[in-house]
Amino acid sequence: MTQLSALSKTPAARREPRRSSRALTLNLIAVVIGLVVWTLLATVGVQGLPTPLQVAAKAGELIADGTLLDDALASLRRVLLGFLLGTLLAIPIGFLMGWYATARGLLEPYVQFFRTIPPLAIIPLAIVLMGIGEVPKVFVIFLASFLSSVVATFQGVVDVDKTLINAARVLGASDRTIFLKVVVPASTPFILVGMRVGLGSAWGTLVAAELIAAQEGLGFRMQQAQLYYDLSTIFVGLIAIGVLGLVMDRLLLLAERRLTNWQERR
Amino acid sequence: MSTKISFKNVVKTYPMKEGTFTALDHVSLDIADREFVTVVGPSGCGKSTLMSMAAGLVEPTSGEVLVDGVPVPGPGPDRGVIFQQYALFPWLTVRKNVEFGLKLMELPADERRRRAEHAIELVGLSDFADALPKTLSGGMKQRCAIARAYAVNPQVLLMDEPFGALDALTRVQLQDQLLDTWSQEQRTVMFITHDVDEAVYLARRVVVMAARPGRIQQIVDVDLPYPRTEEMRLSPEFARIRNEVWHGVYHQPQAA
Ligand SMILES: Nc1ncnc2c1ncn2[C@@H]1O[C@H](COP(=O)(O)OP(=O)(O)OP(=O)(O)O)[C@@H](O)[C@H]1O
Ligand SMILES: [Mg+2]
Numbered sequence: 453m454t455q456l457s458a459l460s461k462t463p464a465a466r467r468e469p470r471r472s473s474r475a476l477t478l479n480l481i482a483v484v485i486g487l488v489v490w491t492l493l494a495t496v497g498v499q500g501l502p503t504p505l506q507v508a509a510k511a512g513e514l515i516a517d518g519t520l521l522d523d524a525l526a527s528l529r530r531v532l533l534g535f536l537l538g539t540l541l542a543i544p545i546g547f548l549m550g551w552y553a554t555a556r557g558l559l560e561p562y563v564q565f566f567r568t569i570p571p572l573a574i575i576p577l578a579i580v581l582m583g584i585g586e587v588p589k590v591f592v593i594f595l596a597s598f599l600s601s602v603v604a605t606f607q608g609v610v611d612v613d614k615t616l617i618n619a620a621r622v623l624g625a626s627d628r629t630i631f632l633k634v635v636v637p638a639s640t641p642f643i644l645v646g647m648r649v650g651l652g653s654a655w656g657t658l659v660a661a662e663l664i665a666a667q668e669g670l671g672f673r674m675q676q677a678q679l680y681y682d683l684s685t686i687f688v689g690l691i692a693i694g695v696l697g698l699v700m701d702r703l704l705l706l707a708e709r710r711l712t713n714w715q716e717r718r
Numbered sequence: 719m720s721t722k723i724s725f726k727n728v729v730k731t732y733p734m735k736e737g738t739f740t741a742l743d744h745v746s747l748d749i750a751d752r753e754f755v756t757v758v759g760p761s762g763c764g765k766s767t768l769m770s771m772a773a774g775l776v777e778p779t780s781g782e783v784l785v786d787g788v789p790v791p792g793p794g795p796d797r798g799v800i801f802q803q804y805a806l807f808p809w810l811t812v813r814k815n816v817e818f819g820l821k822l823m824e825l826p827a828d829e830r831r832r833r834a835e836h837a838i839e840l841v842g843l844s845d846f847a848d849a850l851p852k853t854l855s856g857g858m859k860q861r862c863a864i865a866r867a868y869a870v871n872p873q874v875l876l877m878d879e880p881f882g883a884l885d886a887l888t889r890v891q892l893q894d895q896l897l898d899t900w901s902q903e904q905r906t907v908m909f910i911t912h913d914v915d916e917a918v919y920l921a922r923r924v925v926v927m928a929a930r931p932g933r934i935q936q937i938v939d940v941d942l943p944y945p946r947t948e949e950m951r952l953s954p955e956f957a958r959i960r961n962e963v964w965h966g967v968y969h970q971p972q973a974a
Contacts, residue, residue, distance in 0.1 A: 618775050619805035623819035623870060624795035633818075637809045714809040716852040 502684040507691075510684035519673070524692055526669040527658055530586070534593025535654045539647055542601035546646075549602070550609020550639070551631065563602055571596035571657045579664055589661040596657045597650035604646020608639030641715055644708040651704060655697045721787070722874065722906040723749040723772050728781035730767055730932075741767050743931035744781070752904040754897075756911055756921035758967055764932025765910045766802060769876050772908060773799045785874070795819060798872035800880045802910075804859040806851040812838060812862045813847045819870040837869040838862075840895065856883040861892070868899070877909045881916065893920060901944055914967065918960050919946055926966035936966050 487504050494503040502510070514520040548555040549563075571592050578588035612635050620634045662671030670689045677685035730742040742764045749755050757765050770776040771783045774793040783790045785797065793799075806815050816837055820830040838847050841861035851859055860883050867875060881889045897920060900907055911917050917924045921940055928935040940959055942950055950956055 613805075615801055615803050615805040616807060618773075618793070619799070619801060619807070620818070621775070622773055622793040622795070622797065622799040623866070624793075624822045629822065634807065637807070640809075712809075714850050714852060716808070 500681065500683055502687060507684050507687045511688045511691075514685070514688055520688065520692065523668050523670045523673045523689075524696065526666075527662065527671065527693075528696065530589050530661070530669065531593055531651075531654050531658050534590045535597045535651055537590075538594040538597030538599075538654070539601045539650060542598045542646075542650075543605050543643060546602045546605025546643070547609055547631075547635075547639075549606040551635070556606070563599065563606075566595070567599050567603060571599075571653065572660045575660065575664060584664055588664055589658075589666065592661045593654045593657050597647075597654040600650040600653055601643070601646040604649065605639065605643050608642025608646075609635055611642070612638040641708070641712040644704065644711065648701060648704045648708070651700055652697070655693070655700070659693065720751045721748045722751040722753070722785065723747075723908065724782075724784040724787075725768065725771070726782040726784065728768070728771065728778045728783060730764070730771070730776070731779045740931035742778075743933045745932070745934055746781075747925060747934060747937075749906060749908060752906055753923070754900060754907045754909070754921050755923050755925060756909045756917040757925045757927060758911060758914060758917045758963060759927030759932075759935070760929045760967065761912075762932075763927040763929035765927060766878055767932070768927075769799075769878055769908060769910060772874070773797055773876050775799075795823065795870050796872055797874040797876055798867035798870060800860075800863050800867050800875070800877045802878040802882070804851075804856075804863045806859055806862055806866075808851050811848050811850055812843055812854070812865075815851070815862055816866045816869050819866060823870065833869050833871075834865075837865040840868060840899070841865045841892070857885060857888055860884060861888075864892070871903070872905065874906045874908070877907065879910050879912060882912065889916075896920070897944065897946060914960055914963050915951070918956060918963055919951060924959075924963050926963060938963050938966065 491503050491505075494501045494506075511520065545559065549559050550556070574592055574595060575588070578591050582588040582591060616634055616638060617630055620630050625633065658669075659671035659674065662669040663675055666672035670693050674686045674689040677683070677689070725745050725747045728742055728745045729740070731738040731740050733739075745764075745768060747768075757768070759765055767776060771778055772785065772790065774790045774797070807818065810818065813834055816834040817830055820833055825833070835844075835847075838844055841864050843858060843861055843865060846854060846858060851862065854862065860880060864880055867877075881892055884892065893916065896907075899905075907920075909917075909920060918938075918940055924938040924940060926935045926938060927933065938959060942953075942955060942959075
């Protein structure tokens with residue numbers, strides 16, 4: 453394994469560092485330009501817009517008194533809990549739907565219908581049914597990630613190359629073996645893509661979910677800041693949401709690359 | 719010699735928007751135990767369909783397919799299949815692909831290892847045993863698929879254009895290897911090809927099929943002794959048989 457993957461990597465490996473360091477430089481330049489434009493806009497006079505430095509100072513303040521960390525943890529906890537529950541349920545249900553026509557027939561109308569409803573539109577219903585505690589917030593995030601993962605898993609199972617299934621079958625594989633040794637690995641790339649989309653939509657649903665009378669959380673903090681016209685705090689919240697979302701997405705991307713490294717990439 | 723595979727009045731139709739499409743129209747063919755039969759014919763004449771029936775992957779619309787005198791119950795490791803599309807498991811290395819069938823046989827690990835090693839060596843992939851399929855060329859993928867089928871040592875080998883993607887040299891090597899293993903282990907082989915030369919070189923009988931509807935046009939006996947040699951390819955007898963097959967494939971009377 454080692455010897456050959458090293459062999460197959462050489463041409464790409466030789467090219468990659470140069471290209472990515474070049475891309476990184478461009479990324480940095482873009483960020484610097486963005487900050488300069490922002491500073492200009494703030495100083496030249498867009499009403500109430502804080503400069504990057506003011507935002508940084510605010511961030512320092514919120515970090516020092518622990519607010520930012522507490523809020524971030526509260527938000528992360530909700531997102532991860534909803535996301536994990538959603539994905540854990542979505543994968544077996546997606547497999548069921550892909551593998552058994554009966555399960556597909558029974559479940560597909562619901563999945564397809566709820567998929568067309570933006571998760572945010574469920575919030576009023578969730579509040580009425582579940583009160584204003586943690587449950588409705590986690591539920592909405594759960595729903596968002598469940599729906600995108602379930603469709604991806606289901607699609608992955610349906611799209612498994614029939615010749616691969618036949619190849620296993622003629623070697624004497626039972627349905628069970630085919631499921632575990634062919635369908636599961638073959639649909640893994642789809643599932644991981646679904647999870648990434650799911651995490652994205654879960655994170656995106658968070659702020660709105662935290663508008664439901666939360667006591668802490670990034671969305672709640674921004675909501676509060678809005679009442680006091682505290683734009684700096686809003687910016688800190690936005691940036692924190694963006695950074696955390698990016699980090700989580702990259703982690704999943706890394707897992708995806710590792711698990712599906714066998715795929716031919718064009 | 720007893721009959722190993724027997725197609726009896728096999729019809730296969732597929733429903734179409736209007737009416738049905740007849741892929742195979744009353745095909746009857748007996749393949750003897752340990753016989754080497756090749757099947758040639760224009761694209762779409764039902765070669766793969768016929769083979770899939772022997773493999774147990776496709777059921778005839780009417781008629782019967784018997785293996786050892788019993789209707790095919792479904793796919794099984796007694797009949798190894800090499801697919802037209804390589805059908806390797808892309809997440810498994812060459813070795814793991816080859817071991818897939820051996821694992822299902824529940825062989826002890828060292829025996830499994832040994833047989834996989836042997837099959838991989840036979841197709842000349844030893845240096846790539848731990849490579850993933852995505853790093854292999856088309857010909858190497860096909861050789862891996864061949865090794866995977868060889869490894870389980872089936873009594874019947876069903877091969878669907880297995881050498882189609884190979885360069886001329888590898889092709890000839892694998893043809894000779896195939897004949898070698900066939901004469902040693904005496905399997906029954908049904909081998910589909912587009913290549914008339916290949917069909918004649920390998921087979922005791924060449925089945926020529928015609929399209930629309932798919933049917934057997936003629937069966938050409940190849941009265942050349944085994945082992946076949948490179949000199950035989952140049953013999954007048956070989957040329958005569960090849961012409962006969964060629965004529966059968968490319969000068970087919972149009973079906974009504
Ligand atoms: N599932 C299917 N539904 C409808 N038609 C089919 C199906 N499978 C095969 N056919 C048709 O049956 C005919 C025979 O197909 P088959 O794959 O057996 O041909 P072939 O002789 O192997 O061709 P080739 O040499 O191109 O591989 C084709 O015309 C094809 O369109
Ligand atoms: Mg074919």
